[in-house]
Amino acid sequence: MIASLPMYDWPEVQTHTDRYWQGIRAALNAGPADLTRDVDDMQAHWLDPDLLLSQTCGMPYRTRLLGKVTRIGTPDYGLPGCPPGHYCSVLVAHAQDDRGQLSDFTSDIFAYNEGGSQSGWAAPMSHAAALGLRFDRLLATGAHRASIRAVAEGRAALASIDAVTWELALRHEPAALQLKVLARTDPTPGLPYITALGRDPAPIARAIARAIADLDADTRAALHLSGLCDIPDQAYLAVPTPAAPAG
Numbered sequence: 001m002i003a004s005l006p007m008y009d010w011p012e013v014q015t016h017t018d019r020y021w022q023g024i025r026a027a028l029n030a031g032p033a034d035l036t037r038d039v040d041d042m043q044a045h046w047l048d049p050d051l052l053l054s055q056t057c058g059m060p061y062r063t064r065l066l067g068k069v070t071r072i073g074t075p076d077y078g079l080p081g082c083p084p085g086h087y088c089s090v091l092v093a094h095a096q097d098d099r100g101q102l103s104d105f106t107s108d109i110f111a112y113n114e115g116g117s118q119s120g121w122a123a124p125m126s127h128a129a130a131l132g133l134r135f136d137r138l139l140a141t142g143a144h145r146a147s148i149r150a151v152a153e154g155r156a157a158l159a160s161i162d163a164v165t166w167e168l169a170l171r172h173e174p175a176a177l178q179l180k181v182l183a184r185t186d187p188t189p190g191l192p193y194i195t196a197l198g199r200d201p202a203p204i205a206r207a208i209a210r211a212i213a214d215l216d217a218d219t220r221a222a223l224h225l226s227g228l229c230d231i232p233d234q235a236y237l238a239v240p241t242p243a244a245p246a247g
Contacts, residue, residue, distance in 0.1 A: 001052040004036045004045065007191050008164055008223065010145075012172040016222040023211030024053065028203060051196040053204060058189055059118035062236045065194065071233065072193040072201040073208065077164050078226035079187075085229030086187040089123040089160045092179040094151055102183055103133055108157030110135035111147040115244045120144060123185040124160035125242040138245055145173055152178040160185070164224055188239050189231045205230075 003025075009017050018035065025031040031052050039045045046056055047068055055075075056065060074085040082088055091102065099105065106128075113120035128134055139156045141147045147159035152175035161169065163184070169176035195204055209228045212220075 002036050002050050003053040007055045013222045016219040019219050024207050027210040028207035049196050057118050059122050069194040070201050073205045073228045074190045074192045074231045076226040077224040079163050082187040085190050085231050087163050087190045088187045089119040089185040090166045090181045091183040093182050095180040105158045109137045109139050111139045111141050111150040111156035111159040113144050119162035126240045127185040149175045189235045
């Protein structure tokens with residue numbers, strides 16, 4: 001079996017991620033000794049029949065993985081203004097930029113991690129569309145952390161960052177301290193844990209819930225973990241999916 005926890009596994013918190021995984025493994029009494037990291041093809045990894053546990057984003061879950069993997073549950077990160085198991089995106093600009101409205105930025109470069117991301121692409125595009133706005137000048141960065149740096153360095157004027165990633169960035173990424181939050185998107189279901197299709201999710205969910213409950217205070221704070229929620233597939237499917245970025 002293989003397992004990964006790739007979504008918030010920054011180098012600065014990998015020790016805590018490993019501790020969390022060992023708690024899951026002990027509660028489940030099964031699983032590999034170590035997490036799989038540095039995966040080249042996440043889609044293939046998520047669809048591997050040997051997958052015991054991983055985490056995906058809401059957008060690929062509803063658009064590419066539903067019916068091909070088994071959903072275990074959704075972690076709750078205790079984000080202010082979000083229901084349990086939900087998250088949002090923060091739209092960030094440089095702190096020295098005097099502009100305060102999203103409409104002020106439509107002619108500027110918008111940085112996004114990748115077009116398959118709920119928080120980096122789908123959420124901000126849906127948020128902008130609801131306001132009658134759109135962004136045509138785009139910069140694909142490959143990662144939320146890279147988007148933060150792009151705005152701090154002036155290569156982009158605006159970016160959309162997963163709210164959990166933003167909390168990590170405020171602790172571990174100096175470039176984040178040069179930015180300000182311009183707006184927040186509406187909450188959507190968070191990043192679900194998944195296992196291989198046909199594998200019983202119930203014992204894995206119990207093990208995860210037990211591991212979260214048993215986390216030491218430092219690890220709980222580092223990973224922002226509060227609990228595990230059961231959010232139905234219908235809630236994920238109800239989230240709008242905007243067109244992919246051109247090219």
